[in-house]
Amino acid sequence: MAEIRYDVPNEQWPVHPEKATLEGRNKFVGFWTFLAGETVLFASLFATYLALKDQVPSQEHLVAADLYHLELAFVMTMFLLTSSLTSVFAVYHMRNNNFGKMQLWLGITVLLGAGFLALEIYEFVEYVKLGHTFRSSAFGSAFYFLIGTHGFHVIVGLIWITLLIIRNANRGLSVYTAAKVNTASLYWHFIDVVWVFIFTIVYLLGVL
Amino acid sequence: MAEQNHEQLTESQLKYLRMERTKEMRIQMISFGLMIFLTFIAFALVALEIDKNFVIPIVIGLAFLQVVLQFYYFMHMKDKGHEFAKLFILVGMYFAIAFVVCFIMIVWIGNPI
Amino acid sequence: MAQVKGKKAGFGAVLWDYLTTVDHKKIAIIYLVAGGFFFALGGIEAMLIRAQLAVPNNDFLSAGLFNEVITMHGTTMIFLAAMPLLFAFMNAVVPLQIGARDVAFPFLNSLGVWLFVFGGIFLNLSWFLGGAPDAGWTSYASLSIASPGHGIDFYAVGLQIAGAGTLISGINFVTTIITMRAPGMTYMRMPLFTWTTLVAAILIVFAFPPLTIGVFLLMFDRMFGSNFFIVEAGGNTIIWEHLFWIFGHPEVYVLILPAFGIFSEIFSTFSRKRLFGYSAMVFATVLIGFFGFMVWAHHMFTVGLGPTANAIFALATMAIAVPTGIKIFNWIATIWGGSIEFTTPMLYALAFIPSFVMGGVTGIMQAAAPADYQYHDSYFIVAHFHYVIVGGVVFALLAGLHFYWPIITGTMLSEKLGKIEMVIFFIGFHCTFLIQHWLGLWGMPRRVFTYLDGQGYNTANMISSIGAALMAIAVIILLINIIKTLVKNEKVGTDPWGDGRTLEWSLPIPTPYYNFANTPLIRGIDALALEKEEGDGTIPAAGPVEAIHMPNNSFIPFMISFGLFVAGFGALYFASGKPWAIDAVANLPEKPWALYVLIAGLAITFISMGVRSWKDDLGYYIPKEELEADLRELEARERGAK
Numbered sequence: 003m004a005e006i007r008y009d010v011p012n013e014q015w016p017v018h019p020e021k022a023t024l025e026g027r028n029k030f031v032g033f034w035t036f037l038a039g040e041t042v043l044f045a046s047l048f049a050t051y052l053a054l055k056d057q058v059p060s061q062e063h064l065v066a067a068d069l070y071h072l073e074l075a076f077v078m079t080m081f082l083l084t085s086s087l088t089s090v091f092a093v094y095h096m097r098n099n100n101f102g103k104m105q106l107w108l109g110i111t112v113l114l115g116a117g118f119l120a121l122e123i124y125e126f127v128e129y130v131k132l133g134h135t136f137r138s139s140a141f142g143s144a145f146y147f148l149i150g151t152h153g154f155h156v157i158v159g160l161i162w163i164t165l166l167i168i169r170n171a172n173r174g175l176s177v178y179t180a181a182k183v184n185t186a187s188l189y190w191h192f193i194d195v196v197w198v199f200i201f202t203i204v205y206l207l208g209v210l
Numbered sequence: 211m212a213e214q215n216h217e218q219l220t221e222s223q224l225k226y227l228r229m230e231r232t233k234e235m236r237i238q239m240i241s242f243g244l245m246i247f248l249t250f251i252a253f254a255l256v257a258l259e260i261d262k263n264f265v266i267p268i269v270i271g272l273a274f275l276q277v278v279l280q281f282y283y284f285m286h287m288k289d290k291g292h293e294f295a296k297l298f299i300l301v302g303m304y305f306a307i308a309f310v311v312c313f314i315m316i317v318w319i320g321n322p323i
Numbered sequence: 324m325a326q327v328k329g330k331k332a333g334f335g336a337v338l339w340d341y342l343t344t345v346d347h348k349k350i351a352i353i354y355l356v357a358g359g360f361f362f363a364l365g366g367i368e369a370m371l372i373r374a375q376l377a378v379p380n381n382d383f384l385s386a387g388l389f390n391e392v393i394t395m396h397g398t399t400m401i402f403l404a405a406m407p408l409l410f411a412f413m414n415a416v417v418p419l420q421i422g423a424r425d426v427a428f429p430f431l432n433s434l435g436v437w438l439f440v441f442g443g444i445f446l447n448l449s450w451f452l453g454g455a456p457d458a459g460w461t462s463y464a465s466l467s468i469a470s471p472g473h474g475i476d477f478y479a480v481g482l483q484i485a486g487a488g489t490l491i492s493g494i495n496f497v498t499t500i501i502t503m504r505a506p507g508m509t510y511m512r513m514p515l516f517t518w519t520t521l522v523a524a525i526l527i528v529f530a531f532p533p534l535t536i537g538v539f540l541l542m543f544d545r546m547f548g549s550n551f552f553i554v555e556a557g558g559n560t561i562i563w564e565h566l567f568w569i570f571g572h573p574e575v576y577v578l579i580l581p582a583f584g585i586f587s588e589i590f591s592t593f594s595r596k597r598l599f600g601y602s603a604m605v606f607a608t609v610l611i612g613f614f615g616f617m618v619w620a621h622h623m624f625t626v627g628l629g630p631t632a633n634a635i636f637a638l639a640t641m642a643i644a645v646p647t648g649i650k651i652f653n654w655i656a657t658i659w660g661g662s663i664e665f666t667t668p669m670l671y672a673l674a675f676i677p678s679f680v681m682g683g684v685t686g687i688m689q690a691a692a693p694a695d696y697q698y699h700d701s702y703f704i705v706a707h708f709h710y711v712i713v714g715g716v717v718f719a720l721l722a723g724l725h726f727y728w729p730i731i732t733g734t735m736l737s738e739k740l741g742k743i744e745m746v747i748f749f750i751g752f753h754c755t756f757l758i759q760h761w762l763g764l765w766g767m768p769r770r771v772f773t774y775l776d777g778q779g780y781n782t783a784n785m786i787s788s789i790g791a792a793l794m795a796i797a798v799i800i801l802l803i804n805i806i807k808t809l810v811k812n813e814k815v816g817t818d819p820w821g822d823g824r825t826l827e828w829s830l831p832i833p834t835p836y837y838n839f840a841n842t843p844l845i846r847g848i849d850a851l852a853l854e855k856e857e858g859d860g861t862i863p864a865a866g867p868v869e870a871i872h873m874p875n876n877s878f879i880p881f882m883i884s885f886g887l888f889v890a891g892f893g894a895l896y897f898a899s900g901k902p903w904a905i906d907a908v909a910n911l912p913e914k915p916w917a918l919y920v921l922i923a924g925l926a927i928t929f930i931s932m933g934v935r936s937w938k939d940d941l942g943y944y945i946p947k948e949e950l951e952a953d954l955r956e957l958e959a960r961e962r963g964a965k
Contacts, residue, residue, distance in 0.1 A: 004872060004941040013219045017227060021291070024502070024872075028427040031294060032498035035528055038298035039490065043532035045306030046569070049313030050540065050551070050562055057557030076253050083249065087242045090284050094235055098228065136549055137903055140557035143549035147539070162936070169937050178939065191285045195277050201249075202273035206256045207266060294501060298528075305529055305616055309569060316620070316628040317561045 008174040015099040020184035022177040033185050037192050044196050047148045048203060054144035055208075064134050065141065066208035075205040078121045079197065085114035086194040089187045096183050101175040104183065108167050111190065115160050122153050145204075152200060155193050162186050241283040248272045343876040345429035346836055351415035351731060353436050358407030361443055363798075365404050368396035370795055373755075377788035379776040389772035390457035391474065395447075397460030398478065401574070402485055403443040405712070408720050409581045410435075410492055413520050415731050417496065419827035419834065420514045422505025422843045427498035429874040430935070435492035437884035442485025445891050449477035459770060461571070464552035464563035468544060471907045473895055479542045480891040484884070486531055486538070493527030496520055505826075506865045507845035511605070514825040514849070515598060518605050519584030522612040523577045529616065530573035537566030546894050548903040561626060568619035576615040579711065580608060582719030583650060586672045589726055590654050592822050593669035594661025597849055600653040607646035607653075614643045624695045633692040640690035647683060651676060664822070667741030671722035674749045675714060682710030685760065700770075703763025709756045721748065721801070729819040733833040734812060740804040744797045751793025758783045758790075816961075824852035829862045831957050837871050840950045868954070871945045879935050886927030893921025 016022040021030055056065040092107035126146070129135075136146045163186050170179050219227070252272045255265050282288045287295055332340070341349060371392050375384040384392060418426055426432050449455040456478035458466040467475045500521045504513070513521075540563065543549040550556035552563060591598040598604060620628060620636040654676060663669070685707040689695045698704055721744075728736050762783050767774060774780050818828045826843060829851045841864035847853045854860055898904040900913030 004944055006939070006941055012224060013221075014217075015219075028498050028502050031501050032427060032431075032494055034292075034295040035298055035494045035497045037295075038302040039494065039528045039532050041299060041302035041306055042309070042529050043536060045302075045309045046533045046536035046566060048306075049310045050536065050566075052310060053313045053317045053559060053562055054551065054557065057559070059556045072253060072257055076249075079249055080246075083242070083245055086280065086284055087238070090235075090238050090242075094231060094238075097231060136543075136547070138550075138556075140550040140553065140559070143543065143551050143558075147543065147549070147551075165933065165936055173939075178941070182936075188285055191280060194284075195280050198273050198276050198280070202252065202269055206252060206269050210256060210262050210265065298525075302529065308617070309533070309565075312565065312620070313562070316632045317559055317565065 006176045006178045008176045010099065010176065012099050016177065017097075019097060019099075019175075019177050019180035021181075023181070026177060026181035026184075029181050029185055033188055037188065040192060040196075044151070044199070047151055048199065051144045051148045051204065054140045057141050057144075058139040063139050063141070064132055066145075066204075067210075069129060069132070069134055070205050070208045072205065072209060074121065074125055075201050078118055078125075079201050081114050081118040081121065082194050082197050085111045085118065086191055088114060089190045093184060093187050096175065096180055099175060101170075104175070105167055105171065108163055108183070112160055112163050112167070115156055115163075115190075119153065119156050119160065122149070122156075148204065149200065152193070152196055155189075155196070159186070159190050159193055163190070238283050241279045245276050245279055248276045340876075342881055343433075343878045345425070345433050345874050345876055347414045347418050347426050347429070347432060348731075348834060348836070350432050350436050351411045351413075353440070354407045354411035354414060355731065357436075357440050357443065358404055358411055361399050361403035361447075362405075362408065364447065365396055365399035366795065366798060368392050368399065370791060372396060373788040373791035375772065376774075376784050378785070379774050379778075379781055381773050384772065386772045387457065390459075390770075391455035393770055394456045394459050394462075394478070395450075398446065398456070398482070399443075400712075401460060401578070402482060402489075403439070403446070405578050405716050405720065406489060407439055407443075409523075409578065409716075410439075410489075411731075412516075412585065412720075412723050412727055413496060413581065415727055416827050417517055417520050418499065418503070419730070419830060419838060420517045420825055421500060421503060421508050422826055422839060422845065423499065423503035424838050424871060425503075425874065426495055427503055428495045430877055430880060430940075431491050431495050433877065434880035434883060435488040435495065437881050438488025438491065438887070439485050441884045441888040442481050442483070442488060445484060445888055446477055446481030449474055449481075452477070461567055462541070462563075463567075464541065464544075464560040467541060467563075468552050468560075468905060469907060472911070473899075473908065475541070475907075476545055476895045479538050479545065480895055483535065483538050483542065484887050484891060486534055487887070488884070489527055490531040490535070493524045493531065496524035497528060500524070505839075505843050505845055508826075508850075511602065512845055512848050512850075514584075515587035515601070515604055515608075516581065516584035516825075519580040519587075519608055522608050523580045526573045526577045526580070526612055526615060530570045530577065533566050534570035534574075537563055537570065540566070542894065545905060545908065546898045548898065548901070548905075553905070564623055564626065565619070568622045569616075572619040572622065573612075573615045575708075575711070576611060578716045580611065582716045583608070585719045585723040585726070586654065586675055587657075588825065589668045589672045589722055590657045591849070592726075592820060592824055593664045593666055593672075594658050595664070595822055596657055596661040597824075597852070598653070599656035599659075600649070601848060603649055604653055607649040610646040611643060614639060614646070618643065621690060621692075621695075624692045625699045637690050637692040641687060644683065644687055651680060666725075666820070667736070667738055667745055668722040668726040670742060670745045671718045671725075674745070675718045675722075678710060678714030678718065678749075678752070682707060682714050685710065698763065700768055701763035702759045702767045702769055705769045706756050706759035706763060709759070713752055713756070721745070724801075726820075728808075729815050729832055730827060730830075730834070732809070733814050734808050735815050735819055736808050737804050740800055740807075744800040744804065747793055747800065748797035751790045751795075751797060754790025754793060755787050756790070758786050762787070818851075824849040826850045826862065829854075835953060837873060837945055837950070840954050841868055842866060868947055868950050870947050871950065872942055873945060874942045875940055877935075877940070879931050882931040883928050883935075886924050886929075886931060888924070889927060890921050890924025893917050893919070893924055897921060 021027050058065060088107050088111045092104050092111060095103040095107060134142050134145075136143055166182055166186055170183075173179060252269045255269060281299065286292065287299075341353060344350060371384060372389070375381050375389055414426070414432070418424070452473065454472050454474045456462065456467075456470070456474040458470050458475055458478075462475065462478055467478075500513070500517060540549075540551040544552050550558045552558045552560045554560065587598055587604065617639045618636055620632060621640045624633050624636075685703070689698050689704070689707060725736050725741050728734070762780060765779060767780050774784070815832060817831050819832065820828070823829070826845070829843070830838065843850070843862040844865040846863070850862060854862055896914040896917040898908050899911040899917070900909065902909070
């Protein structure tokens with residue numbers, strides 16, 4: 003069996019620990035390729051949403067301008083943006099071979115992400131109360147599919163990072179775990195990238 | 211797994227690396243501040259109910275600017291070894307814009323162009 | 324390992340080995356067997372279609388069954404036969420061509436193949452569970468939302484599962500080719516099959532997500548009561564057409580580019596010349612890949628997108644002819660003045676040039692948007708795409724099968740039977756599809772289950788059906804050839820064609836499970852040919868023999884795929900008899916267990932993924948001593964052969 007070294011002394015910790023092994027470099031290139039695919043995936047979702055925006059069966063149905071609240075979208079944006087920064091901190095400490103602080107910042111990232119998710123769920127519940135559901139209109143379907151897919155990515159990211167924190171807790175930092183943390187952090191940033199377009203195209207242009 | 215870097219870093223190299231990383235962190239903090247600022251402007255422009263035709267292009271421009279910051283600084287795309295990442299994301303973005311434009315223009319809503 | 328050491332393993336052990344393997348050479352065999360099976364299935368469906376259409380007013384198949392057969396023929400051939408068979412060659416050859424020990428993500432490679440297998444099985448189970456999908460392989464939403472029963476649901480879920488596998492394999496090959504090349508293997512020294520694989524894999528990465536979204540929209544509408552395509556609720560069915568063709572057009576390049584790659588290798592090998600205009604070929608490949616994304620709406624000229632949109636897409640479509648033309652001329656120039664050897668692969672390659680050009684020319688005819696209104700939905704279209712897909716891709720698959728057979732199995736297919744097969748297939752192919760151009764121009768619409776006597780279609784359809792039977796005979800000859808070869812099991816040695824030019828032919832056959840004992844050093848294009856001309860015919864090593872790191876086998880990919888397969892049934896039956904369901908499934912009996920099956924399936928998948936993430940999978944090392952022993956044994960064997 004191959005073995006991996008934990009608790010590497012600072013002098014031997016590679017400059018780019020996440021890319022110190024062939025597996026790490028593969029992960030890095032493969033994950034960016036995956037993110038490029040995700041770009042197109044979300045583009046298809048945005049395109050569908052824009053084509054179906056405000057397409058409702060009758061006058062009684064609520065449309066974008068009636069529904070969206072800028073305040074909520076702003077608070078959600080702040081949560082996600084900040085969590086993006088905290089995961090940058092985590093990667094910073096990972097590169098500095100500081101396991102404890104890396105875990106701490108990953109934990110804060112998860113908390114902020116969970117806050118975002120809670121607000122999103124609150125938003126969905128409010129809309130459903132108003133009769134704007136996945137099944138009520140084409141607009142509803144497109145809205146929930148776009149925002150829901152992003153929300154699903156957030157959930158996956160939260161579970162992923164939480165699992166990483168727990169699994170690494172009694173292992174520590176190695177080039178093997180560093181690659182895992184780096185990949186999860188890239189994913190988390192990408193979720194934020196998608197959210198930037200969501201708050202712009204869905205919420206800001208929605209209430210105009 | 212064999213390829214772990216076994217080079218020993220000297221004390222001063224280590225110090226230099228740490229300094230570089232702290233410098234990078236400062237830049238990341240600045241870009242975070244910028245991102246918050248851009249978000250704030252975008253929301254303010256919409257909340258102030260200024261003319262639509264003026265706001266829409268600016269808001270979309272701000273979004274792209276913010277995303278560039280996110281990619282370049284938060285996701286380290288500015289670093290060496292990211293040529294492929296850049297190429298792939300750029301091509302992806304290009305296709306993304308093409309798809310969105312087509313879905314706005316030619317899904318048979320309103321008059322065909 | 325068992326193979327290398329010559330030990331006989333029991334059936335159970337071999338089966339378990341293949342279920343858990345992460346070795347690209349074994350995964351290639353799984354792709355080949357499963358893809359071959361689906362190819363046979365799609366072929367049988369094609370025979371049913373031609374039997375039904377052989378004579379007018381035929382009632383061999385009912386109208387409804389005919390729709391199911393054409394849908395399954397198209398879907399099976401594209402998603403479950405052509406693409407997996409190409410993946411088989413990519414897996415078998417590309418890592419060897421670039422001097423890699425394995426692909427970048429062996430685990431994902433295995434996941435990709437099992438997702439494809441389970442997706443394919445899921446789709447084909449529809450025959451036994453209440454009827455196959457019947458809205459054509461394009462499954463336009465206006466038709467597919469109205470299609471009663473669960474047929475379309477099998478299409479949607481099956482494609483979703485198989486499509487996920489393809490996307491994963493695409494990412495895997497992109498990464499492999501970028502990061503795993505041996506020292507000296509620069510981008511502009513890569514063999515053309517590797518180049519076309521890279522571009523095709525990039526196309527997969529960008530083309531499959533739109534399909535995923537499109538199929539999700541269809542799934543949600545049919546299974547979970549959403550309204551994307553329900554026009555009364557504000558939906559829009561044109562969205563499906565766009566999403567499908569945004570995927571669908573690059574998809575044909577995903578198929579044809581690796582086919583071009585295989586032919587490029589064959590042309591230069593059997594002309595015993597370097598490929599003419601290598602850099603132009605690379606440039607053309609990349610250009611075709613890029614243009615492939617900008618032309619999807621030429622499938623939708625008659626939708627009514629408007630003259631401006633049609634003009635833009637018509638122009639972009641015609642532009643693709645330029646890089647394709649560059650390729651054709653380069654192939655001809657490669658043969659020109661070469662010392663040609665007419666082997667079976669070479670015969671296929673030579674037959675490919677005129678056949679594919681004919682398909683290309685009709686493609687340009689259809690690219691002219693106003694003229695396309697005449698061709699649209701007629702047999703002219705059927706003739707066109709069969710000329711490019713069969714004349715291009717299937718020729719390449721058959722040529723590649725003969726060409727790479729020694730690398731995959733260590734034996735050589737009979738050349739005599741191969742040539743007979745090639746001639747019959749070639750005649751059968753033109754006999755079937757050439758006449759269909761005229762059928763289309765005479766006004767026969769595609770996808771009709773029969774036609775009346777006295778419309779002037781009788782003779783032409785009969786000729787077409789006879790041609791199809793010839794193709795079937797050719798495939799049967801190929802099967803006989805394969806069985807005979809496998810039974811005889813005469814092993815061949817290194818470089819069995821004698822003219823191998825690229826790195827994969829430098830390896831001993833059977834290839835050791837670690838591929839290269841020494842990391843090879845590449846000194847130029849056509850690495851092996853270069854060493855034959857300038858050196859001693861062996862590839863120099865980049866360094867001394869060192870312990871090799873290898874990945875562990877894993878059963879988790881199979882479980883992840885199985886979970887999605889189970890979940891698929893839950894999703895499929897979820898809407899049956901529910902009040903909010905679409906009319907197509909609302910009056911079916913309710914299946915209260917559907918939700919639990921869905922949850923259970925997803926749980927299997929996600930728990931398997933969690934286990935994978937939780938455990939450290941560090942692989943193992945092959946000790947230096949074992950490698951050295953293998954090398955000595957090999958040397959002794961080669962001396963014995965001389």
